[in-house]
Amino acid sequence: MTDIPGGHASVRKLLTAMLNELSNSERKVARALLAQYPTAGLTTVVDLATAASVSPPTVVRFVTRLGFSGFPAFQRALVHELNGELGSPLKQYPEKGGPSKEGVLTETYQAFAAMLSASYEELPESEFHKMTKLLCDPGREVRVAGGRFSGSVSSYLVGHLRLLRAGVHHVDGDDLDRRTAIADASSSTVLVIYDYRRYTDRSVVFAEGMAARGATVCLMTDNWLSPIAKFAKVVLPMRVDSASPFDSLVASMALTESLVAAVAAELGDAGVKRLELVEESGG
């Protein structure tokens, strides 16, 4: 089989590699192909052209530019590749352990992978479960707060939790907001607070205030532990080391999603029911 030009093992790789050497319309074809890979390329030229919103000749030019003698040859390459991949279904991921080229992308990816691995490794599972239980308790009010950057993650948590249960609110950075939150808190309140270095006094003061009112404080923080850990009931540390000048909240984001998944699983039907209710009333 000399169908595959340049000895490339993967058409997908070939696609991404040549993406910037293609014309605009040809790039559209590449994207359409990558969006539904590889099935989009297994039908006809017309179908692929339609999916990419271009004309059939563009598709033909596209495959020839990739180095194939024509569309049929291109299809044979796809099928050939499919043969290899389907043979070992799990091969797709562990392959070479990720991207291969140098650059920011690779660097950051590797940092993320290592960070995630280490974070989950070190995470005390018992704490995670405690937190899940707290978030699932319908008798408790949940308040969530974050800092300048971690606020994005905390609001993300709220966005999901609200769909699964009642009584979830975000406490913004606003001073008045925070003071009213403290005033409204009681022993049935759960505070989830995201605090990563550099730790801000404001967050500490706020958490302290909530704890003083009897609230159960759950802390999402980094390895070095925010001072809030002193009076937190649950502490979930994640790594934030990064290749860039900024700390990374990818692990925090991941843990947040893990929490949501755990809550969803724990609530089961009840959660699903509420979710459907919210969705359909929204239109």
Next chain:
Amino acid sequence: MTDIPGGHASVRKLLTAMLNELSNSERKVARALLAQYPTAGLTTVVDLATAASVSPPTVVRFVTRLGFSGFPAFQRALVHELNGELGSPLKQYPEKGGPSKEGVLTETYQAFAAMLSASYEELPESEFHKMTKLLCDPGREVRVAGGRFSGSVSSYLVGHLRLLRAGVHHVDGDDLDRRTAIADASSSTVLVIYDYRRYTDRSVVFAEGMAARGATVCLMTDNWLSPIAKFAKVVLPMRVDSASPFDSLVASMALTESLVAAVAAELGDAGVKRLELVEESGG
């Protein structure tokens, strides 16, 4: 598509079910097909006939006996089926022998690791660089927008970018906000829009409006590509498959941080200087 007869979801099942109702030569075809499923059926009638050591008409008679209107219809069914199986790559993992009562934590962690690896593997590096260049251009105004959930990530991007360069603003979901953003847009505007399934019309309309004003549209989306891809200059797809009922934005978050890292590296001293300036004036 009414290509699949009898409501069978799987052609493979159909094959094994009808094996003994076929003639000798037809059974050969079925065997050849099962031996290399489904790729043997994705080429041509002649190829399949050759592989099965029968004549082309026998292959045609074979597929019609299965209930298909012809060979093309049969192929469409195969492709359709392939779409479903390959569509959710993470579905393959839960079958990892034994009950997956392993725990939510490890389950989600594995999903994240796989998702990240695949996402970065598939990411076109050239697109990433194009986007970096755009974000580093001091002559351009940057606008960032997101959806209900992705809004958290988009605001996260803004939080970082603002520290590195001027002219970066978030466009909220508010209608008036978006309309003014469109009015203010020009050919020197860069729009970074986060749009993950399920894609909202509002985001498409907004992006379209910005594009019409000459803005350069950069799209952060999932594998299935938001319709915005049609008129986007740069498209960065990331996987969103998750173990929970919700899609995951961990990969999106990671890519966002990669972008920030790339921009920081590209800007170099200029970025650092601005960063220090912002920090110290803040107190």
Next chain:
DNA sequence: GCTATTCTGAAATCTCAGTTACACAACGAG
């Protein structure tokens, strides 16, 4: 702002894959 180059799609063309028709071969029944 103009020219040169590249890009792109509509229409015409041509090739070949899928299909059909028919004749021969195999097998079983009487």
Next chain:
DNA sequence: CTCGTTGTGTAACTGAGATTTCAGAATAGC
């Protein structure tokens, strides 16, 4: 042994789909 039925391949046909051509559109360069 002969007839009828079923299965199978050869060869001719048909139409769908891949390809080529060419003119208009977009883009880059000066």
